[in-house]
Each structure stands twice: as structure tokens, then as C-alpha cells.
Amino acid sequence: MAVVRAAELLGKPADAQKYRQLAEQIKSSFNQHFFEAQTGLYAKDSQTSQVLPLYLDMVPEDKRDLVLERLVENIHQHKDHLSTGFVGVMPMLHGLTDWGYEDLGFTVATQPDAPGFLQMIADGYSTMGESLQGDSGSRHHPFGACIGSYLFREIAGIRTNPAGPGFEKIIIRPVLGNLDWARARYDSIHGPIASDWRRSVKGFELRVSIPANTTATVELPANNAAAITESGKRLGASVGVKFLRMEGNRAVVAIDSGDYSFVVQL
Numbered sequence: 180m181a182v183v184r185a186a187e188l189l190g191k192p193a194d195a196q197k198y199r200q201l202a203e204q205i206k207s208s209f210n211q212h213f214f215e216a217q218t219g220l221y222a223k224d225s226q227t228s229q230v231l232p233l234y235l236d237m238v239p240e241d242k243r244d245l246v247l248e249r250l251v252e253n254i255h256q257h258k259d260h261l262s263t264g265f266v267g268v269m270p271m272l273h274g275l276t277d278w279g280y281e282d283l284g285f286t287v288a289t290q291p292d293a294p295g296f297l298q299m300i301a302d303g304y305s306t307m308g309e310s311l312q313g314d315s316g317s318r319h320h321p322f323g324a325c326i327g328s329y330l331f332r333e334i335a336g337i338r339t340n341p342a343g344p345g346f347e348k349i350i351i352r353p354v355l356g357n358l359d360w361a362r363a364r365y366d367s368i369h370g371p372i373a374s375d376w377r378r379s380v381k382g383f384e385l386r387v388s389i390p391a392n393t394t395a396t397v398e399l400p401a402n403n404a405a406a407i408t409e410s411g412k413r414l415g416a417s418v419g420v421k422f423l424r425m426e427g428n429r430a431v432v433a434i435d436s437g438d439y440s441f442v443v444q445l
Contacts, residue, residue, distance in 0.1 A: 183199045206237050209237055210237070210238075210239060214232075214238075214239075219242060219249045220246075224253065224262075226250060226254065231266070233246055233247060234273075234274045251280065254287065262294070268325040272287065273328070285356035286356075334354055335363030336351045336374050337351060337374050345367070346393060348394055348396075351374055351395055351396070355383075355400065359377060360376060360378065361375075361376055362374070369392055370393075371390060372387075372388065372389065373387060381442050381444065382442060384440070386438070387439050388438050389439075394435055395434050396432065396434075397431070397432050397441065398431050400429060401429065401443045404430050406430075406445075407442070409439055409440060414432060417439075420439065430443075
């Protein structure tokens with residue numbers, strides 16, 4: 180569907196329709212050949228075979244919950260460890276967060292024993308091997324970018340918004356896990372985007388920097404908007420900040436470019 184979106188942005192509706200139809204044909208054929216609708220499995224005991232169709236939107240809409248359930252079951256069967264090859268690492272880490280399992284995603288990403296990224300650090304490796312055990316091959320394998328992407332996008336919470344490509348519109352949505360703090364900066368084409376959060380005696384504190392000529396939405400862990408202040412002011416009194424809505428246990432606010440300091444009383 181990325182090709183469809185590109186055609187739409189380029190003002191080529193005929194091409195968009197052509198590729199939309201092709202995508203549906205491929206999706207239908209893929210599921211006819213590989214999907215077992217009764218069990219929700221694409222392949223037995225394969226996390227990658229479950230996560231890729233979910234991540235690439237190949238699963239029939241009425242079967243997504245079942246396929247995700249089978250994936251989560253498999254992860255638990257492996258004691259909350261990855262069993263993917265490198266192809267499945269990024270879809271797994273990002274997908275679990277997006278599909279409502281951010282705590283499980285954090286657990287998978289921070290396992291201290293093999294296969295796990297912290298295990299490699301504990302064993303003294305400074306580069307990635309060709310397996311999640313970290314002990315083989317070139318010792319310079321590209322799946323290491325997956326954990327880097329997870330740290331920026333999920334832990335620091337710096338995400339691009341599809342409604343404003345190229346970080347013209349930004350999403351800040353940090354995953355806390357059991358961490359006390361996290362800090363990251365990304366130098367976008369518009370300027371640096373920074374996220375710096377920590378737990379404190381006040382609750383949860385988040386400082387963000389949004390570059391000029393961009394806007395952002397910030398998702399804060401809060402039960403209600405009244406628990407949030409920005410630079411010591413209530414949300415309604417803070418310039419450049421607008422409360423949008425509650426989404427579960429997160430408050431969503433819109434901000435203009437600039438530097439902001441949020442505190443959530445937990």
C-alpha cells in the first residue's frame with residue numbers, strides 16, 4: 180500500500196487504483212496459500228510467520244485478533260524471548276507496541292539472556308553478530324539497527340506522523356517499561372527533535388524540543404488532563420499547547436514548535 184500512497188501523493192489516481200487492486204490480489208492469494216483460518220496460524224511455531232502478515236496488513240480484518248493471539252502465545256511459550264530471524268525483529272518490537280502489548284515488547288527487547296540484546300552487552304560484544312546469541316558470523320549484522328530503531332521510536336518516543344512526512348508532523352509517545360529515564364535526539368531535515376523523560380518524586384517528567392515549522396502531538400501517561408502541567412501551568416493556560424483527548428491511560432496534547440516541559444502527577 181506504500182506504492183498506492185506514493186501514487187496518490189503524486190496525483191496519479193489511475194496508478195493508485197491499479198496498485199490498490201494488485202495489493203488486494205496479492206493479499207488474497209497469500210492467505211489462500213498460507214493462512215489457516217481456524218487456528219489463526221501462518222506457520223507452526225514461527226514468530227516471523229505470524230508477525231510479518233500483521234505488520235504488513237496482510238491478515239483478513241476479522242482474523243487479526245486471532246493471529247495476534249497466536250503470536251503472543253508463541254512468545255510466552257519461548258519464555259518471552261524472540262525466536263525470529265533478523266527479518267522479524269523490527270516488526271516484532273514495533274508491532275507489539277502498536278498493537279497494545281508495549282510491556283511485552285519491552286520485556287522481549289530487554290531480555291538479559293540469549294536470545295536477547297542485553298545478553299550480548301553482558302558478554303562484552305560491541306557489535307552485533309549474525310544471530311541473537313551474538314556469537315557468530317560477520318559481527319557486523321544489520322539487524323542491530325532494529326534495536327536502535329526501537330530505542331528511538333518506542334523508548335524515547337520519537338515518531339514520524341504519516342500525515343506530515345519527513346517529520347513535518349511529529350509524534351512523541353514514550354514507552355516507559357521499568358526504566359527510570361531515557362533521552363534521545365534526532366536531527367531531522369527541519370532541525371533537532373529531542374525527548375528527555377524521567378520518573379521523579381513529582382511523577383513523570385518529559386521535556387521535548389520541536390523544530391521550527393513543524394508541529395507535534397505528545398502522548399503522556401495520565402488518567403486525566405488535570406494531572407498534567409507544562410512549565411508549571413495547567414494545559415489550558417500554556418501557550419502553544421492544546422489538550423486533544425484521552426486515549427485509555429494516555430492524554431494526547433498538540434504542541435507547536437518550541438521547547439516544553441511536562442509534568443504528570445502519578
